Amino acid sequence: MNNLDKAVKTAMQEEDMDGYVKIDRYNPEKIANIASHYEDILRNLGEDPSREGLLKTPERVAKALQYLTHGYDLNPSEILKGAMFKEDYSQMVVVKDIEVYSMCEHHMLPFFGKAHIAYIPNGHIVGLSKIPRVVEAFARRLQVQERLTNEIRDCIQETLQPLGVAVVIECRHLCMAMRGVQKQNSVTTTSAFTGAFSGERTRAEFLRLITASLD
Structure with a gap:
């Protein structure tokens, strides 16, 4: 079992009985992919992604976006049925x-x-x-x-x-x-x-x- 499978298994085990998933976990592959795009976005905005204040910004933005859109992973009907x-x-x-x-x-x-x-x-x-x-x-x-x-x-x-x-x-x-x-x-x-x-x-x-x- 690879690390991603273990993370998914852990997420399923921690899922509440009513179908509501905790949202303080992140998919590392998605985070890395989104963050790489934000480095380019920062450059196109005229910024330097390598300067101290922005070093971790792409990763932070990627995590924020995954948090803000975690509803795609939830089933509202199952929440009610629970x-x-x-x-x-x-x-x-x-x-x-x-x-x-x-x-x-x-x-x-x-x-x-x-x-x-x-x-x-x-x-x-x-x-x-x-x-x-x-x-x-x-x-x-x-x-x-x-x-x-x-x-x-x-x-x-x-x-x-x-x-x-x-x-x-x-x-x-x-x-x-x-x-x-x-x-x-x-x-x-x-x-x-x-x-x-x-x-x-x-x-x-x-x-x-x-x-x-x-x-």
């Missing part, structure tokens, strides 16, 4: 203010904010921590906010088969704040609904709950 329970509860379940960190696929610059998610059970509930983990699994990929919103909605709907799903995401995009129009205070809001949340009354209750304060 903590599904039969329960006779049919009222709205809301998890709000879930932190979102992702990267715009157009410029590979970050966008970040919060997600608010609700579902109405139809015979099954899911462990509450699994909702943020589904968000993380999709967010840690190259994304656009619109697709991210739909992917979260569809995953919960298809896996849990609830009476309805609601997703609202609010984010700031550095591709707008740092370049282009440079509108630093702009916030982008996207939403996606299924089932019972297509009705005005249920949707209004969800929006009221995610904007309400517990104070």
